[in-house]
Amino acid sequence: MKVVVTxxxxxxxxxxxxxxxxxxxxxxxxxxxxxxxxxxxxxANLARARDHASFRLVEGRLQEMDLEGLLDGAxxxxxxxxxxxxRASWGRExxxxxxxxxxGTQRLLEAAVARGVSRLVYASxxxxxxxxxxxxxxxxxxxxxxxxxxVTKLAxxxxxxxxxxxxxxxxxxxxxxTVYGPRQRPDMAFHRFLRAAxxxxxxxxxxxxAQTRDFTFVDDIVAATRAAAETGxxxxxxxxxxxxxxxxNGVLALIEDVTGRRLEVVRDAAQKGDMKDTLADTxxxxxxxxxxxxxxxxxxxxxxxxxxxxxx
Numbered sequence: 001m002k003v004v005v006t007x008x009x010x011x012x013x014x015x016x017x018x019x020x021x022x023x024x025x026x027x028x029x030x031x032x033x034x035x036x037x038x039x040x041x042x043x044a045n046l047a048r049a050r051d052h053a054s055f056r057l058v059e060g061r062l063q064e065m066d067l068e069g070l071l072d073g074a075x076x077x078x079x080x081x082x083x084x085x086x087r088a089s090w091g092r093e094x095x096x097x098x099x100x101x102x103x104g105t106q107r108l109l110e111a112a113v114a115r116g117v118s119r120l121v122y123a124s125x126x127x128x129x130x131x132x133x134x135x136x137x138x139x140x141x142x143x144x145x146x147x148x149x150x151v152t153k154l155a156x157x158x159x160x161x162x163x164x165x166x167x168x169x170x171x172x173x174x175x176x177x178t179v180y181g182p183r184q185r186p187d188m189a190f191h192r193f194l195r196a197a198x199x200x201x202x203x204x205x206x207x208x209x210a211q212t213r214d215f216t217f218v219d220d221i222v223a224a225t226r227a228a229a230e231t232g233x234x235x236x237x238x239x240x241x242x243x244x245x246x247x248x249n250g251v252l253a254l255i256e257d258v259t260g261r262r263l264e265v266v267r268d269a270a271q272k273g274d275m276k277d278t279l280a281d282t283x284x285x286x287x288x289x290x291x292x293x294x295x296x297x298x299x300x301x302x303x304x305x306x307x308x309x310x311x312x
Contacts, residue, residue, distance in 0.1 A: 118170060
């Protein structure tokens with residue numbers, strides 16, 4: 001079975017690619033290698049996949065590629081490609097986000113319809129919700145993003161739903177909640193904190209540290225993404241979260257406990273676009289995807305710490 005994974009060289013995409021290859025799929029991985037972080041990091045993410053006979057890397061931008069040719073014969077498409085980063089999405093950079101996250105998605109949807117793809121899974125984000133007055137967040141909660149990044153992810157969700165309703169494209173959207181684990185992007189909090197613990201350097205923490213997050217280990221994200229392609233309801237939107245909300249200050253204490261290292265914290269002002277609190281209601285994902293969070297936060301931090309200590 002031929003499957004296509006966009007954003008294949010990224011943090012989550014590379015883990016998904018390896019899962020699919022392990023299941024015996026023929027995987028076409030697409031990545032534009034945008035310069036949001038060093039290309040060498042993404043190349044390292046793909047090291048195992050490149051050694052597999054059933055993997056083919058296609059480098060290019062979705063906005064410019066021959067997508068119908070790429071999707072020819074593909075039964076499933078996993079759309080993880082996106083311009084990441086909440087804080088970087090303001091000002092002139094917003095054009096980059098609309099280009100990759102909205103236009104790129106629209107072109108992929110057009111090609112998926114033309115080629116009769118049997119299932120498309122779109123990787124959305126908890127950023128679509130914004131600051132909600134009540135938790136946990138449900139899929140039918142109001143979406144009021146507080147960052148331009150969140151706006152583009154929600155716009156792409158709407159496109160996915162439109163192509164489902166108007167063109168019959170069997171597509172599912174997953175709202176990922178703060179994913180962490182080995183290969184996490186260098187700009188993400190756990191990676192920065194654990195690297196600082198390893199090197200004995202200081203870390204910047206934005207805000208008072210009372211903000212809470214629902215952290216989700218990457219293996220659980222990959223399991224939910226695969227399940228969405230098999231049993232997800234076409235047109236459905238699902239939260240995928242770890243089911244455990246913890247304040248950032250609590251995370252810092254947990255990291256110190258796991259690593260045995262004292263963190264030197266430099267406090268800075270809260271940043272525009274950062275959500276205050278998140279917690280996923282995963283009732284729908286449990287029902288339709290048989291989703292269960294299997295990796296507790298302490299265990300997951302330990303596994304990322306092991307990876308950080310072995311990383312260059």
